[in-house]
Amino acid sequence: MNTGYDVLIIGSGASGGSAAHVLAKKGIRCLMLDAGPAVNFERDRGFKRVYDLPYRGFGKPGRFPNVTQANEFNGNVWADQKKNPYTYDRSAPYNWVRVRLVGGKTLFWGRWSLRLSNYEFRCKDHDGYGTNWPIRYEDLAPYYDRAERIFRVTGQKAGLPQLPDGVFIEDNSPDSGSIRRFDAAAARRGIATTKVRRASGELASSVNLLLPGAIETGNLQIISDAVVREITTDPKTGLANGAYFIDRRSQHDYHVEARVVVLGASCLESTRILLNSGLANSSGVLGHYLFDQFYVKDVVVAVVPQARGGNPPRGLMGGGGCVPRFRNLKTREKNFIRGYLLDFSSGSTPDAKYFPAYGEALEKQLADVEGAGFGIWAIGEVLPRYENHVRIDKKVSDAWGIPALHVQAKYTDNEFEMAKDSMRVSEELCRDAGFEVVASHWQMVPPGESIHELGTCRMGDDPKTSVLNKYNQSHDIKNLFVVDGSAFVSGGCQNPTLTISALAMRAAEYLAEQMRTREI
Amino acid sequence: MKRRTAIRSILTLPAAMALPVPLPAQVAGPAPPPSNEMPDTPTVAADTHTDTVVKAFNADQFAALNKLSSILVPSLPDTPGGLDAKAGEFLDFLISQSPPDRVMLYNEGLDRLNQEARKRTGKPFGEITAEQARPILAPLHEPWTYEPSTDPFTCFLRAAKEDILKATRNSRQYISVVSRRNRRAGGMGIYWFPIND
Numbered sequence: 104m105n106t107g108y109d110v111l112i113i114g115s116g117a118s119g120g121s122a123a124h125v126l127a128k129k130g131i132r133c134l135m136l137d138a139g140p141a142v143n144f145e146r147d148r149g150f151k152r153v154y155d156l157p158y159r160g161f162g163k164p165g166r167f168p169n170v171t172q173a174n175e176f177n178g179n180v181w182a183d184q185k186k187n188p189y190t191y192d193r194s195a196p197y198n199w200v201r202v203r204l205v206g207g208k209t210l211f212w213g214r215w216s217l218r219l220s221n222y223e224f225r226c227k228d229h230d231g232y233g234t235n236w237p238i239r240y241e242d243l244a245p246y247y248d249r250a251e252r253i254f255r256v257t258g259q260k261a262g263l264p265q266l267p268d269g270v271f272i273e274d275n276s277p278d279s280g281s282i283r284r285f286d287a288a289a290a291r292r293g294i295a296t297t298k299v300r301r302a303s304g305e306l307a308s309s310v311n312l313l314l315p316g317a318i319e320t321g322n323l324q325i326i327s328d329a330v331v332r333e334i335t336t337d338p339k340t341g342l343a344n345g346a347y348f349i350d351r352r353s354q355h356d357y358h359v360e361a362r363v364v365v366l367g368a369s370c371l372e373s374t375r376i377l378l379n380s381g382l383a384n385s386s387g388v389l390g391h392y393l394f395d396q397f398y399v400k401d402v403v404v405a406v407v408p409q410a411r412g413g414n415p416p417r418g419l420m421g422g423g424g425c426v427p428r429f430r431n432l433k434t435r436e437k438n439f440i441r442g443y444l445l446d447f448s449s450g451s452t453p454d455a456k457y458f459p460a461y462g463e464a465l466e467k468q469l470a471d472v473e474g475a476g477f478g479i480w481a482i483g484e485v486l487p488r489y490e491n492h493v494r495i496d497k498k499v500s501d502a503w504g505i506p507a508l509h510v511q512a513k514y515t516d517n518e519f520e521m522a523k524d525s526m527r528v529s530e531e532l533c534r535d536a537g538f539e540v541v542a543s544h545w546q547m548v549p550p551g552e553s554i555h556e557l558g559t560c561r562m563g564d565d566p567k568t569s570v571l572n573k574y575n576q577s578h579d580i581k582n583l584f585v586v587d588g589s590a591f592v593s594g595g596c597q598n599p600t601l602t603i604s605a606l607a608m609r610a611a612e613y614l615a616e617q618m619r620t621r622e623i
Numbered sequence: 624m625k626r627r628t629a630i631r632s633i634l635t636l637p638a639a640m641a642l643p644v645p646l647p648a649q650v651a652g653p654a655p656p657p658s659n660e661m662p663d664t665p666t667v668a669a670d671t672h673t674d675t676v677v678k679a680f681n682a683d684q685f686a687a688l689n690k691l692s693s694i695l696v697p698s699l700p701d702t703p704g705g706l707d708a709k710a711g712e713f714l715d716f717l718i719s720q721s722p723p724d725r726v727m728l729y730n731e732g733l734d735r736l737n738q739e740a741r742k743r744t745g746k747p748f749g750e751i752t753a754e755q756a757r758p759i760l761a762p763l764h765e766p767w768t769y770e771p772s773t774d775p776f777t778c779f780l781r782a783a784k785e786d787i788l789k790a791t792r793n794s795r796q797y798i799s800v801v802s803r804r805n806r807r808a809g810g811m812g813i814y815w816f817p818i819n820d
Contacts, residue, residue, distance in 0.1 A: 138788035151814035154795040159713060159810075161789065164721040176812040204818065328819075352819075455788055456781070459764045461695045463755070466702075544769035 106579050108134040109618065111346060111361035111374065113331050116207025118587035118607040119252070119308030119367030120317075125611035126365075127317035131618065133153055134359060136329035136348055138368070139203030142210065142310070149418065151176070169198040171552060174222035180211065186502035191510045192425040197510040198551040199371060205327050207369065208554065209600070213304040215425075216256040217597035218247050218267045222432065226593045229439045230431065233487055236592045237564045237573035240267065246612075252420055253312050256602070258300035265442075266297065266597070268489045274298050279534075280451040281407045282418040288535035294429045294528075299446075321368040323569050325599075326359075328352055330503045332585070333380040334364055343382070343583045349503045363582045363614065363623060367607060370588040375508050377585070383560075383577045389570050390494055392487040392558040396596055397547040399481040399522050402445075403529040404453050405538035409474035415450075420474055425447035428484075428596055438520035443483035444596045445529060451476040457542045466539065468573035477538050481525035484596045485550075486517055487558050514549040522547050524577050555599050560589035571618075575610035582623050628755075664807025675712040679719035679726065684733035686749025691736065694753045694760070695784050696791045701804065708794035710787045717786075722806070743790060 110126055112119045115137040126133050153160040156175045167173040169179050170481075191197040202208045221230055224236040224243075235336035244267070251270040258271035280284065284294045304311075319322040328351035335358065337344045345360035366373040374390055384390075410420050428442035453476045458468045496509035526545040533540050563569025566578035575582040575590050580594050586607035588599055615621040677685050692705030705711070718729050733748075739759045740748040746758065762777040763784060772778050791797050798810040 142818060146816075147818050148815050150811055152795075152798065153793045153810040153812060154798060156814070158717060159790055159793040161786075161793075164717065164725065176814050179815045179817045432782065455772065456765045456785055459766050461760065461763050461784055462697050465695075481661050514732055542767055542769075546769050 106119060107485045108132050108359070108361040110134075110363045110365055110614070111136070111359060112365045112367060113346065114207065114369060115205045115325065116209050116309050116369065116587075117212075117313075117366065117603045118369075119365070120206070120209070120301035121248065121604040121607035122311030122365050122367055122584075122611040123317040123323050124253070124313045124615075125421070125608050126615060127320045127322035130320075131615060133317070133321060133323045134361060136205075136326045136331055136346070137203075137205045137236075137325065137327055138330045138351065138372075139205060139327065139469060141325075141327050141350075141560050143160055154410050163182060164394060165590045169551075170200050171198065171548070172200060172554075177211075180361070182446050187507075188499050189507050190499055192511065195511060195513050196549045197512050199508075199510060199556070200550045200554045201369070201372075202368035205325060206308045206314075209308040210306075210310065212307075212554075212600055213598065214254075214301050214307055216251065216254055216258075216601040217267075217425075217595055217599040218269055219243075219595050219602050220265050220267050222265050222428070223593050223595040223597075226441075229478055230435075232440055234338055234561075234563065234568070234592055235376040236348055237562050238536075240580075243602070243605050243609060246609045247601065249608055250601050250604040252443040254307055254604070255312075256300055256601070257298075257303045259298040261297045261427075262297065263297070263427055265296055265429075269300065271300065272303060273493050276422075278424070279421045280302075280416075281538075282422045282424060282447075283534040285447060285449075285477070285532060285538075286424065288532050289426060291535065294426060294532075296425060297425050299425055301422055302592070309575065319361065323606070329357070330505065331376055332503070332505050333369065334366075334376060334382055334581070336382065336437075341580065343580050345465055349505075351503070354411055354503065359506070363584070365611075365614070366585045366588045367582070368489065370556045371508060371510070373585050373587055373589050374493055375495070378493075378508075379506055381618065383570055383579050383583060383585075385579050386570055387566055388489075388561065388568060390537065390559050391489050391492040392560050392592075393491040393510070393556065394485040394487045394591075394594055395550055396510075396516060396557075396594055396599075397483045397485055397518050397522065397550070398482075398553045399483075399525055399547055401478055402481045402522075402526050402543060403479045403532040403533055403540060405477040405540050405543045406453065406472050406475050407449070407477055407538055409477075412469050413470050413473045415474055416433050420450040422450070430521075436524070439517045440580065441484040441517070441521070443521050443525050444479050444526065446480045446482060447478065449477050451478055453478075453541050476541075477533065477536075479529045479533070481522065481529065481545075482553070482596050482598075482600060483518060483521045483525065483547075484594060485514065487561075487593055488515070491550075493559055510551070514547060514560075516548060518547065519545075523591070553589075555594065557588045557591040557594045557599060561592050562590050563592065574613040575606060576613070584610055584614060675709075676704075676714065677712070677715050679715045679729070679802050680733060683737050683747055683749070684730065685711060685715060686747065687733045687736045687740075688729075690749045690756070691733075691783055692768075692787050694756055694773055695763075697753075701800070703791070703794070703796045703800055705791045708791040708796045710741050710790040710794070713790045714795070728775065728779050728782060728816070732776060732783065735776050735779070 110133045112135040162175040182203045221240045227235045257274045260268040329348040331348045398618045426445035430442035491512040495506045499507040522545040560570045562571045562618040689711040692710045696705035698704035736748040802809040
């Protein structure tokens with residue numbers, strides 16, 4: 104009845120979708136499970152005025168204490184924190200932001216699509232800290248090419264070793280005057296800038312770019328609302344043979360069998376499933392080396408003086424760009440290793456909170472800077488550390504009785520010093536560009552909030568210090584693969600989705616070949 | 624494949640159907656006879672025709688909140704202010720449903736407004752002028768810092784400034800006026816309904 108599937112894929116986002124995209128096209132019969140329902144874009148969303156919402160756009164108080172991205176318009180897309188609990192120490196808050204829908208977070212991601220470089224893959228060679236990946240940039244480059252074509256990434260080649268160029272839909276749009284001034288200020292300091300590299304299209308998701316091609320082959324079936332409890336193994340061989348799952352709505356239990364299991368349930372969910380299954384942890388590092396990328400939101404808020412008055416000159420404002428990592432490439436910083444990137448944009452209106460005024464005076468100030476704002480966010484590398492980890496909290500279970508995760512993650516001096524540096528540099532660049540700095544700070548958001556959680560199931564050549572080999576294959580169980588962000592060894596400061604997709608496609612190619620030659 | 628076609632093609636199956644042999648598709652029966660046209664009964668919004676019941680605050684606190692709304696976001700000749708937008712009534716509702724620390728911030732902050740006003744003028748905050756309120760609201764003239772102030776009253780004033788402004792700008796009264804002026808559909812957003820819950 105439920106046999107006959109070659110591969111069970113758990114998760115339907117960037118990683119599960121990429122794996123299915125490759126495997127189904129090679130004639131491999133796949134069954135995909137996702138913990139959430141499928142979105143019907145016509146039925147499930149519609150235009151509303153903010154004053155028709157019960158809370159005027161504020162959202163129901165206390166509904167999402169750890170999801171700052173949630174607002175009253177999109178509140179129903181985030182995983183309910185009461186049904187999907189997790190724990191952390193009060194002294195170390197962690198914002199675990201989840202989407203439980205077919206397509207996962209690719210339905211709502213920021214779309215920045217950046218490649219890692221050998222500064223990340225060979226990080227230990229470069230600065231002596233941590234562990235090198237078991238692969239080099241060159242191993243992944245062909246899969247980056249494929250992922251960029253699928254996600255229709257726009258960009259402009261820049262020839263930077265720390266941010267390799269890709270297969271772009273060429274972005275030749277002219278920059279606004281304020282962007283050119285910022286670029287010139289950076290160039291005078293020897294700091295490169297690039298245009299934003301971003302997936303394009305009305306929707307850039309697994310559900311419209313990865314899954315349809317797999318479904319068309321007839322080799323992919325998707326079961327929605329399937330909350331996986333654990334992966335099962337054959338007691339005779341020790342190999343994975345399927346998974347238990349619970350129907351989200353009916354609470355009925357099911358088991359499905361397959362020759363191979365591919366986990367792509369998202370970084371921490373995949374690790375949670377493995378921990379709850381008691382599998383793939385002969386190294387003892389499963390759950391460890393959790394990291395992400397820190398954000399300093401609005402590290403600098405500035406105003407372009409020539410745009411004041413509420414009617415900026417044509418062509419002065421608008422657009423944005425990226426300052427790729429520039430620290431610790433050829434020189435060494437005294438206070439921190441690795442680096443950060445800056446995401447800058449022009450043409451916003453600074454928030455009222457920055458102006459020490461109220462009433463009519465505040466209204467006049469806001470009218471004066473309408474559309475004259477120049478904002479910067481910093482995104483920094485977080486070092487992988489053994490002590491930052493997840494484990495099962497046996498005292499807490501989710502709405503389906505599955506034990507929840509306890510998350511322990513803290514930033515350390517390296518991240519703090521990097522954040523301070525990002526503020527100093529951002530202020531200097533804005534002032535050099537002739538902008539007025541309205542506000543600045545270096546306070547990072549809590550770990551997890553960037554939604555770039557990585558690690559906990561890392562790759563490596565040594566089975567004693569890693570969970571997966573260089574093809575995302577479990578060292579312990581050869582027919583078990585983990586293809587999401589949990590496999591990362593280090594993360595750089597580049598948004599990880601493109602790398603997740605490329606790694607998943609590479610793993611799927613390897614798996615298909617192993618299945619063809621009957622190695623698996 | 625066009626996007627809509629692609630999305631429609633992502634047909635997922637409930638578990639009970641996917642694992643056993645799929646059931647044959649049901650044959651559609653004859654169309655039901657046309658029903659009588661359903662009436663579309665006009666209704667009005669409660670907040671445009673009735674008064675809300677104050678729940679979170681006592682009378683003095685509520686009067687102080689309304690005065691604060693009128694000072695922080697005053698009515699201008701062409702733009703509704705906090706009072707027009709019933710920001711006080713809305714915040715009373717919002718705070719009544721908020722976590723205890725938020726309730727305490729507002730209760731203590733509004734009480735402090737009244738204490739300060741009585742100390743300086745002999746009247747509660749709700750009865751003083753904007754000019755008389757100016758020294759009481761002095762913390763709002765201090766430069767912004769990322770770190771919250773250690774003074775609870777300053778924290779309250781900053782929170783109230785942000786909340787009253789947002790409650791006003793997201794109100795029916797404000798948006799209808801501004802939309803007419805700009806000829807734009809203001810305050811509109813894509814709302815996600817509960818998905819297959």
